[in-house]
Amino acid sequence: MYEPQDADHGARPGPLEPEQVIAWLRDRDAVGQTLQNAVDHLPSQRDVTLATMADVLQATAQGLELPAAAVWAGVSESVLRGWIDGDPAFASALYACAALAAAHGLRPGHDSTTPAMLRLLLSALSGGATKNDAARLVGVPERRLRRLTREFPALAGLLDAARSVRPRPRRSRPAYVPSTYRPRRPGQRTPAHGAFRLVQREDREGTA
Known part of the structure; x- marks a missing residue:
């Protein structure tokens, strides 16, 4: 017998709260590492490089320039330019992604x-x-x-x-200030530099 489905079944979830979006952006690297650990496989340097190249291509195809694409992929711009100079296949793919973005007005x-x-x-x-x-x-x-x-x-x-x-900047410890430069309490006089204080010495030998 046919049973009508609930109208809410299969509906897309509502928009996330701003804090949830920021948390997802900050934790995306940890999510990728978790997926790698789930299959008990440590990525090789080649795997990491190819995945980073793919992130650069994705960013470029969506209209980001080279410095922004480097930040998107989490790699320095100097390393990215080294890949362009040393890997013709990657350079061709990068130029194709840039042309794709420009053709669709994403500049x-x-x-x-x-x-x-x-x-x-x-x-x-x-x-x-x-x-x-x-x-x-x-x-x-x-x-x-x-x-x-x-x-x-x-x-x-x-x-x-x-x-x-x-991230909040770390507070630096206050610099040491000599006591002669510290503010005095009301009524106290600041001792002059090089001044001496007169004290009375007791005679150690008792009087006969």
Whole structure:
């Protein structure tokens, strides 16, 4: 007998809270390591390099330039340029991804703001970058970012959540200050430098 399915069955889950999104972005490396440990297989250097190259290609195909793609993939720009110079196959794939993004109008500095740009923006903010530096990294003009935060409260909430988890600078220990330079209590006089205090010495020999 046919039974009608519940209308909520198979429905997509609702949007995540801003804090959940930031937590997912910060824990994605740990998730990948957990998947590797699940099959009891330690990745080789070749596996890590290929996976990082794939991340660079994904970022480039979504409109991110080379410095931003390097941050997206978690590799230094100098290492990335070394791969381009030393691996012709990777260089060809990278140029093809850049051409694909340009053909669809995904270029930094233009009106398009892709989820990849927002993802990298949030990752940079949560890692300690300022809003202006993060916007410059992903190629989003600062004016456009301010306008987007005014128009879309959800984006403003994500930016606030990313800034709230930034690592706080470690407090440095106060420098030692000699006692002669420390502030005195009211009524106390500061001793002059080089001054002597007169004391009375007792005669050790008793008087007869």
